[in-house]
Structure formats: C-alpha cells, structure tokens
Amino acid sequence: MDSPEQKITKTVSRVDASKESMANSRQVIGINFCGPTPLMWRADDLKSVRELGIIGTLVGSLARQPRQNTRLGRPLELLPEEGRLLADMGRAAVIPDSTNEDPEVNPEQVEQYHAGLENSFQEQGALALEDRKATLMRVMTKKHNGKETSSLTYRHLCETSELSVLALTALCFLLENSGSQEDSDGAVRDRLEALAHGFSFPRPAMAVQLCTARAGLSHCPEVRRFLAADWPIPRDERSETRFRVFRDLRRQGFYLTSAGKFGGDYLVYPGDPLRFHAYFIVVCISMDESMPLCDVLAIARLGSNVKKTVLLCSSGGSQEDDGEEVVYTSLQWSGMV
Amino acid sequence: MYLQLNKHVKSLVLLCFTAGGVTDSLYVFVPRGNLVKAVWIPSDMIVELQSPAGKFWQTMGFSAHGKQCLHPEEALYLMECGNLQLFYQDLPLSIQEGYERFLYSKTMSVQHYQVFGHLKRLGYVVNRFDPSSVPSQYERQLNLPQSQDRSGRLPKRKRSHSPTSRHTGTQEGPTSKRMEEEKDCNREEEDKNPDSLPDLSAPDIDEIQTASHVDPTTSTKGGQGRSWWSKEGSPGPDSELPGHPQSSPRWDFSSIPFPDLGSRSWLPSSLTSPDPCLLPGAVGSVGACDVAPWLQRLNLREVRMSRRECERERDRDRYRRDINQDREVRRCRNWAEYQELQGRRIQRSRRDRPTHLWERPVTPLHDPAQVTSTGELLDKISVIKSTRLLEGASSLKGSEEWRICFNIYQPDTVAEFKKSAPGKPYSRMCVCSFDGPVPDLWTLKLLAFQSGDVPVTYAVVDHGDISFYSFKDFQIPTDTSF
Numbered sequence: 001m002d003s004p005e006q007k008i009t010k011t012v013s014r015v016d017a018s019k020e021s022m023a024n025s026r027q028v029i030g031i032n033f034c035g036p037t038p039l040m041w042r043a044d045d046l047k048s049v050r051e052l053g054i055i056g057t058l059v060g061s062l063a064r065q066p067r068q069n070t071r072l073g074r075p076l077e078l079l080p081e082e083g084r085l086l087a088d089m090g091r092a093a094v095i096p097d098s099t100n101e102d103p104e105v106n107p108e109q110v111e112q113y114h115a116g117l118e119n120s121f122q123e124q125g126a127l128a129l130e131d132r133k134a135t136l137m138r139v140m141t142k143k144h145n146g147k148e149t150s151s152l153t154y155r156h157l158c159e160t161s162e163l164s165v166l167a168l169t170a171l172c173f174l175l176e177n178s179g180s181q182e183d184s185d186g187a188v189r190d191r192l193e194a195l196a197h198g199f200s201f202p203r204p205a206m207a208v209q210l211c212t213a214r215a216g217l218s219h220c221p222e223v224r225r226f227l228a229a230d231w232p233i234p235r236d237e238r239s240e241t242r243f244r245v246f247r248d249l250r251r252q253g254f255y256l257t258s259a260g261k262f263g264g265d266y267l268v269y270p271g272d273p274l275r276f277h278a279y280f281i282v283v284c285i286s287m288d289e290s291m292p293l294c295d296v297l298a299i300a301r302l303g304s305n306v307k308k309t310v311l312l313c314s315s316g317g318s319q320e321d322d323g324e325e326v327v328y329t330s331l332q333w334s335g336m337v
Numbered sequence: 338m339y340l341q342l343n344k345h346v347k348s349l350v351l352l353c354f355t356a357g358g359v360t361d362s363l364y365v366f367v368p369r370g371n372l373v374k375a376v377w378i379p380s381d382m383i384v385e386l387q388s389p390a391g392k393f394w395q396t397m398g399f400s401a402h403g404k405q406c407l408h409p410e411e412a413l414y415l416m417e418c419g420n421l422q423l424f425y426q427d428l429p430l431s432i433q434e435g436y437e438r439f440l441y442s443k444t445m446s447v448q449h450y451q452v453f454g455h456l457k458r459l460g461y462v463v464n465r466f467d468p469s470s471v472p473s474q475y476e477r478q479l480n481l482p483q484s485q486d487r488s489g490r491l492p493k494r495k496r497s498h499s500p501t502s503r504h505t506g507t508q509e510g511p512t513s514k515r516m517e518e519e520k521d522c523n524r525e526e527e528d529k530n531p532d533s534l535p536d537l538s539a540p541d542i543d544e545i546q547t548a549s550h551v552d553p554t555t556s557t558k559g560g561q562g563r564s565w566w567s568k569e570g571s572p573g574p575d576s577e578l579p580g581h582p583q584s585s586p587r588w589d590f591s592s593i594p595f596p597d598l599g600s601r602s603w604l605p606s607s608l609t610s611p612d613p614c615l616l617p618g619a620v621g622s623v624g625a626c627d628v629a630p631w632l633q634r635l636n637l638r639e640v641r642m643s644r645r646e647c648e649r650e651r652d653r654d655r656y657r658r659d660i661n662q663d664r665e666v667r668r669c670r671n672w673a674e675y676q677e678l679q680g681r682r683i684q685r686s687r688r689d690r691p692t693h694l695w696e697r698p699v700t701p702l703h704d705p706a707q708v709t710s711t712g713e714l715l716d717k718i719s720v721i722k723s724t725r726l727l728e729g730a731s732s733l734k735g736s737e738e739w740r741i742c743f744n745i746y747q748p749d750t751v752a753e754f755k756k757s758a759p760g761k762p763y764s765r766m767c768v769c770s771f772d773g774p775v776p777d778l779w780t781l782k783l784l785a786f787q788s789g790d791v792p793v794t795y796a797v798v799d800h801g802d803i804s805f806y807s808f809k810d811f812q813i814p815t816d817t818s819f
Contacts, residue, residue, distance in 0.1 A: 034436050037447045041433045057801030059451055060432065061417035061458065069458050075436065077447075077801045097437060105426040113428055208372060210419060211431035260771035260799030 029092040031083050032075075036233060038083040038094075039075040041213035046076050052091065053250060054082045055257050055273055063212065074212055079258055080233050081246040087231055088247075094231060120209070125201035132199065133192055140188055242284045244315035248326040249282070256282075263302050264310070280311045280330075287314040287327070296331070304333035375412060377425040377438070384412035384423060391420060396462045396754050408465060409439035410453050417454070448798040449742055449768050455803050456766075460748035466741045466765060471789040474731075598631060711817040726810045730786035738773075739780045741765045741787055745794075764794045764807075771799045781808050 029045045031038045040046060040056070049056065062073035078086075086092035233239070242265055249256055249268060259267040259281055268280035281303055285291060291312075303310035310331040316324040374387040386405040390398060397411045407415070413435045415421035423430045430438070440447050456463050593615065596608055608626040616623070642650070660666060669675040694701055703709070703717055744762035746754060765788045769776070776784075776795060784793045785808075795806045 032433065032437065034447050035441050039436070039447075059447075059801040061414075061454065063417075063419075066418040067458050067460075069455060072801075075433070079800055106428070110427045204371075208422065210416065210422060211429070212433065214431045214433040258800040258802065260797065261802060261804055 029086060030095045031078065031086070031092050032095050033097065036080075038078040038080065040078065041075050043074070043213075046074065049076070049086070049092075052086070052089075053253075053255055054078065054086060055255055056082060057257070060212075079246075079256075080239065081243045084231060084233070084243055085247055085250065117208075121201075121203070121206050124206055128201050128205075129196065129199050132195060136191065136195060137188075140191070237286060238284070241286055241313075241315050244324065245282060245284050245313045245326055248315075262306060262308070263299055267308075268311070278308055281306075281308050282311045282313055284313050287316070300331045300333060303331060371420075372422050373415075373420060375407065375421055375423050377409075377412075377423055377430065379425075379438070382409060382439075383407070384409060387424075393420060396751060396756070399756070409435075410445055410450050413439055413450065414454055414457050444740075444742075448770060451798055451801065452766060452768050452796045452803055453743065456743075456745060460751070461763075462746040462748070462751060462754055462759075463766075464744045464746075464759070464762075466744050468741075468787060471787065471791075474789075477790065598628065598635060712815065715815060715817065723812060725812075726782060726785050726808070728782075730782040733779065733783045733786065735787075736780065736783060739767060739769075739776065739784060741767050741784055741793065744791075762791050765791050766794050766796050768796050768798060771797055776808075 027044075027048065029040070029049055030042065031040055033039070039059075040049065046056075056076040056078045058072040058074065059077045060073045060075050062068070062071050065071070083092065083094075087094065246256060246266065249266070255269040255271065255273055256266045257269070257273060257278075259265060259278075262281050264281035264283045266282040266284075267278040268282055269276045269278050281299075283299060299310050312329040312331065314327050316327065371391065373389070373391055375384045376387055377384055383401070384407040386398075386407065390405050393415060394405065397415075398405055398407045400406065407421075412421060412423055413432070416423055416430075416432055416435055423435065425434075425438075436447070436450075439445065440450050453463055593611075607628055610623055610625050613620075613622045665678055666675065669678055690704070690706075703714065709717075743766040744759070745764045745766055746759060747763045750760075765784075767776075767784055792807055792809070795808075797804050797806060
C-alpha cells in the first residue's frame with residue numbers, strides 16, 4: 001500500500017516544482033465561507049497556503065479512511081485572522097456563496113453529467129477487460145510453469161483482480177480441467193478471444209466519483225480575483241487586537257495555531273507545527289484592560305505546567321494599520337533570584 | 338540547514354495532503370450498486386432516499402410520508418464516508434455544496450456538524466435532541482413503561498372476537514364485568530377506526546349478536562373516563578388527537594361528596610342518587626340509596642378500652658391540673674401577688690436561661706439544654722447552605738443561546754439499537770465555542786433540568802479542535818463524628 005502513495009508524492013512534487021517555475025503570476029487562493037467560518041476546499045490551494053505559513057485545521061473526513069479521527073481531510077478551516085491576512089496580502093479572495101442562484105434544473109449540466117458518466121463507464125469497462133486478460137495470462141503462465149499449481153493459487157490470482165469472481169472462477173475451473181499441459185500459444189489466444197467476446201462490464205460494478213470540492217465557475221484562479229467578495233466578518237476591538245498580534249508574529253516568521261485548550265489565543269511555533277513543539281502561548285489583551293491577578297496567576301500556572309512561555313500581547317494605541325507596535329510581556333515561572 | 342529541512346517539510350506536508358487525495362475528488366471503489374442514492378429537498382430540510390438504505394439505517398434516519406429520510410447532517414456524514422450519493426436538481430452534490438447548503442443555520446452550524454462527525458467517526462450513535470421526549474419528573478417517579486410509538490399508532494391486540502352483549506339500562510352481573518365489556522368494545526372501536534367518531538363504529542361491530550345501539554355519548558364518556566386504563570395513554574376515539582399528553586381526569590374530586598357513613602355525628606337515613614355522569618356508561622340514573630343495610634355491615638360498636646388503656650387515660654388526666662386547685666395560687670390574695678408567683682415560677686424554671694440573652698428580640702441560636710445531634714448543630718450554624726444542581730431549575734425559562742443539540746448512545750449498544758425505542762441516552766450534548774461565553778450557573782441548571790436524569794456534556798469547538806466538558810453535582814461530606 002505504501003508504494004502507490006510514494007509514487008504519487010514524487011510525481012506531484014515534480015509537477016509542483018515545474019508549476020512554480022512556470023507560473024510566477026501568483027494564483028489566487030479561494031476561501032469559501034460557511035456561515036462565519038472560513039473554509040478552503042481545493043487541494044492545490046491547501047498546498048500553497050501551507051507554503052505561505054498558514055496552518056489551519058483539517059476538519060472533514062479523510063476520504064480513504066473516513067471512520068477515524070486521528071487524520072482528518074478537507075475542508076481546511078482557517079482562523080479568521082489567517083483568512084484576513086491572506087486577503088490583505090492579496091493572495092486570497094472570498095468566493096461568494098452561489099447556492100441560491102439556480103432554482104431550476106439546468107438541462108445542459110445534467111446532460112454533461114450523464115455524458116461524463118457514460119465515458120467513465122466505457123473507460124472502466126475497457127480497463128476491467130485488460131485487467132482480466134492480464135490475470136488470465138498470469139494464470140496460464142503459472143499453469144505452464146508450475147506443474148502442480150493448486151486451485152487455491154488460481155483463486156488467489158482471480159481475487160487480486162478486485163472484480164467479481166464468479167465468471168473468473170468458472171474460467172479457472174475450465175483451465176484446471178483442461179488436462180493437457182501442452183497449452184500452445186494458439187490455445188491461449190483462443191481463450192483470450194473467448195474472454196473478450198463473452199465479457200461484459202456490469203453497470204453496478206462501476207466506480208463513481210464523489211466530489212469533495214465544488215466544480216464550477218470558481219475553479220479557475222483568475223476568475224476568483226474577479227469574483228472576490230468583501231471580508232464578511234465584522235471587526236471589533238478584540239478581533240482587531242488579535243489580528244495585529246497575528247500579523248506581527250507571522251511577519252517574524254513564526255507559525256501560529258489556535259490555543260483554546262491552553263487557555264490562550266494562539267500557540268506559537270518556531271517552524272512548521274509538524275516538526276516543532278510550541279514555544280509560546282499568546283494571550284491577546286487590549287492595552288488599557290486591567291487583568292485581575294488571579295487570571296495572571298492562572299495563566300502563568302498553566303504555562304508552567306505545559307512548559308510553555310506565556311506571552312501577554314497588546315497592540316499599540318495608534319489606530320493606523322501599519323507602523324503600530326505590538327507589546328509583548330512574557331510570563332515565566334522562575335525561582336527566586 | 339533550514340533550506341534542507343524545508344524540503345523535508347514539504348514532502349511531509351504533501352504526504353498529509355495526498356493521503357486525502359491530490360485531486361479534488363474522491364474515487365469510491367464501491368460498486369455503484371452499493372451506493373445509496375438520495376435527493377435533497379430544501380423546503381423541508383430533509384434528504385429523501387431513492388434506493389433502499391444500507392446498514393446505516395439501523396442507527397440513522399427516519400421514515401416520513403412512507404419514504405426513508407435522513408437529516409442533513411446525517412446525509413453529509415454518509416457522503417463523506419462514501420455511502421451516499423446526493424442529488425439536487427438531477428446533479429450530484431459535492432461535499433462542499435453539502436456544507437454550504439446544510440450548515441448555515443444556528444441549529445446546525447459547522448461547529449455542530451464537526452461535533453456530530455467527530456462522535457460518529459468514533460462509533461457513537463448520535464441523534465437530534467427532542468425536548469418533548471424527555472420524561473418529566475412525575476413520569477419518572479411513576480416509572481411508566483415507555484410507550485413504543487408516540488405518534489398515536491395504537492397497539493394491535495390479539496384477541497378473539499367474542500360477542501359481547503351490551504344492554505343499556507339493565508345491570509347484569511357485577512359491575513366489574515360490565516366495565517370489562519365496555520373496555521372491550523371501547524378498544525374495538527379504537528382498533529377499527531382510531532380517528533372517526535364512535536357512532537360510525539356501531540355498524541362495524543355487527544358480529545356481535547345483540548345489536549343494541551350504544552349511545553355514542555355514553556361510550557365516548559366511558560372511553561374518556563376510562564382513559565387511564567389503556568396503557569398507551571392515548572385516549573378515546575374522539576376529539577383528542579393522538580400524541581397529545583394524557584387528558585386530566587374528568588372528575589373534580591373536591592366537588593364530589595363522598596359520604597362518611599362511619600361518622601357518629603351525622604347518620605343519614607338515605608343517600609341521594611349521584612350524578613349520572615359519574616357512573617359507568619349504561620347504568621343511567623340509580624335511585625336513592627338506603628343506608629341502613631350498609632350501616633349494618635359497618636362496625637358501629639363503641640370502643641371498649643382495656644384496663645391498660647384506661648390507666649393511661651387517667652395518667653394523662655392527672656397532669657391536667659385545674660389552676661384553682663393549686664395551693665400556692667390559693668395563697669395569693671390579690672392579682673399582684675399572683676403575678677409575683679408567676680414571675681418566680683418562670684425564673685425558677687429558666688434558671689440557666691438568663692433574661693438578658695433570652696428575653697430580647699435577638700436570642701442565641703441554640704439552647705444548650707436542648708439535645709441535638711452534631712449534624713443538626715452544624716446545619717444550624719452553617720452560613721452557606723449546600724444546594725444541588727437541580728434546585729430551582731424547574732422555574733427557569735428557556736434560552737435562545739444555550740440548547741441541547743444531540744443525544745449520544747454508546748458504541749457497544751449499536752448491535753441492539755432500535756430507533757423506535759432507543760432507551761436512555763448515555764449523554765446529551767451542547768455545542769459551544771471558546772469564543773462564546775462560558776456557561777454560567779443559570780445555563781447549567783437550565784440544561785440539566787431540560788435533560789432530565791441524563792448528564793449533559795459540553796462540546797467546545799475551537800477551530801476544529803473539540804474538547805468535552807461536563808459538570809457534576811458534588812456534595813462536600815460533613816464530618817459529624819466529633
């Protein structure tokens with residue numbers, strides 16, 4: 001099971017490198033809002049966003065192993081600050097919600113869909129036939145070479161073809177009882193032709209594509225810039241403070257994720273979270289807010305328990321977007337000096 | 338160093354994403370025959386299945402209008418697992434479209450769906466919470482057998498259609514038999530046509546030999562008056578709609594006089610006839626009742642006390658003293674002396690209770706002469722009374738912000754899980770986030786009360802990360818051993 005995945009990885013990384021070298025024009029990443037939550041659906045968007053240092057959280061089921069919680073799949077949920085930073089950088093655009101646009105059935109699209117299904121069916125039928133032929137060849141050669149191959153081997157070979165076994169076992173049975181060991185090439189050809197004639201790929205055995213992301217107008221990155229909507233999250237003082245702290249830390253090269261379970265706003269990593277433990281827990285408070293002592297003690301105690309430094313962050317008093325300072329105060333449990 | 342590591346990170350990251358599929362779609366290698374098809378109906382916010390449901394039907398979905406249906410979050414979860422293909426306007430929906438169409442409301446948002454999906458992937462059975470399905474405190478006390486289906490479907494009874502004779506006006510046999518007959522014919526009526534009026538039922542019961550016409554009003558009243566007999570709580574076949582809670586009893590017992598035949602003060606000679614509406618159906622009006630034969634059956638003899646009882650009475654009488662017999666009082670010549678005597682007596686009796694403590698408006702909390710246990714004493718001097726979580730919870734009004742969303746059943750009950758009789762859930766879930774307010778005591782009490790005796794768990798969603806919290810009642814033990 002490992003080899004096919006490795007292969008995919010290698011080809012994609014090659015393709016990706018070439019893409020990067022080719023397309024210097026940046027692709028706009030699309031962000032879809034589901035209520036107040038920013039989500040990302042397209043796999044290449046996810047990759048480019050990760051390279052920009054935005055981590056996010058995968059929240060959907062993993063396609064190949066849906067019934068487990070350790071590894072999740074798309075969509076990627078972004079922190080509101082992450083999305084806003086991407087939009088401010090010009091790298092992302094909000095794709096407007098188009099769910100309520102078509103009240104009636106669109107016959108063209110339905111036709112396209114059915115045509116696509118039919119094509120897929122034909123392709124799969126051809127592939128299935130090839131697969132069966134290959135299996136048959138293997139069986140025949142095995143019989144040729146190994147004089148005493150048991151029926152178990154035949155069945156094993158049949159089952160590895162992933163298709164329904166009935167017709168194939170009948171064929172194998174015939175092969176077993178063919179008796180003569182002098183199968184010449186002619187006999188093999190005959191058998192293959194018989195298979196080709198008698199083969200039919202049943203419709204219920206067709207594999208069907210279930211899409212994760214929506215296909216549609218938002219597919220092309222150029223169109224996304226055109227379609228971009230305004231950032232729908234309202235801005236208040238607290239989210240403004242959080243955003244400024246986020247932007248400042250991101251500028252310094254840190255990677256940030258959410259830290260609700262640690263009692264803070266962000267967890268700060270010196271590099272990609274896959275490789276490092278968090279160094280800091282960031283708690284954003286406004287400059288003029290007074291923090292009760294027991295809260296300070298609580299957060300300090302928490303930080304020392306999990307071996308992270310607590311950073312109390314506030315953005316400077318100025319209202320300008322750029323040039324304001326973020327003030328950091330760290331709390332670390334130390335002995336008496 | 339950093340650049341080299343960067344390359345490794347890239348491959349790691351790519352591995353993460355490729356596990357989810359490089360392409361934008363998921364190829365399901367389930368033969369198409371196993372994929373359940375369904376249609377999204379936005380007006381009802383329901384997904385209707387077009388092909389028969391698979392194994393998931395045991396724990397998910399419901400039947401409506403004769404079709405198998407799913408809630409939107411259940412359908413979305415099945416789509417993510419690759420078991421369901423959802424169509425809308427003849428085109429298949431992608432998971433992204435599912436999210437955008439189903440998860441925009443406050444009742445089912447992205448956070449709710451994340452909790453739902455998380456628990457379903459772990460194997461729990463998760464249903465939507467219905468506040469009316471929680472039995473009230475009184476119902477729990479009664480420990481009623483849970484009715485199978487509250488939608489009003491009446492149980493099928495296996496019994497032979499034996500003819501029952503119903504004669505109005507005559508009293509044949511003991512009243513219990515009569516009541517049983519009434520019960521049978523009442524149930525027959527309910528069985529045959531649960532919603533139509535009872536006068537239509539008379540021609541249906543033609544198999545019964547005596548075709549006496551049953552007065553519809555009396556049978557109705559009989560049915561209503563006997564609503565407490567039918568186990569399922571669904572009342573008689575007239576105005577009450579099935580599914581409504583049981584009707585209150587028709588009789589106001591405070592206004593019905595029950596004569597006390599045993600009292601010595603009032604001995605009536607005869608009792609007046611009771612109101613015909615209080616009597617079982619076909620009896621009609623009975624005449625006045627002669628009391629004498631009943632009184633004969635009562636034991637009206639005088640109680641003859643035994644010797645010991647007589648002695649006890651005498652001892653009690655001894656302590657009732659006549660104040661004029663008191664020698665000291667006799668010695669008092671005037672009212673002032675009597676007052677002095679009283680004052681002296683009081684002082685003597687209250688020697689250890691000084692007046693400056695006990696005669697003021699504010700008295701000591703505890704009289705040492707009174708014997709109490711340590712526990713009671715501690716209770717007396719406690720400033721803060723301990724309270725339980727559900728105290729005062731019944732008077733709380735509902736809240737828009739805090740709601741119980743789901744019922745959770747444990748994974749090991751999946752084999753015997755029945756949607757019609759799921760039993761008591763393992764827990765109930767309320768979804769909130771770290772950005773929102775922390776649940777205060779008011780919320781805790783409200784939700785604990787709404788949930789009945791099932792514990793409430795709070796699922797806090799923090800941008801994809803879910804933590805579960807629950808609040809438990811705890812009494813600090815008091816040490817009364819000293």
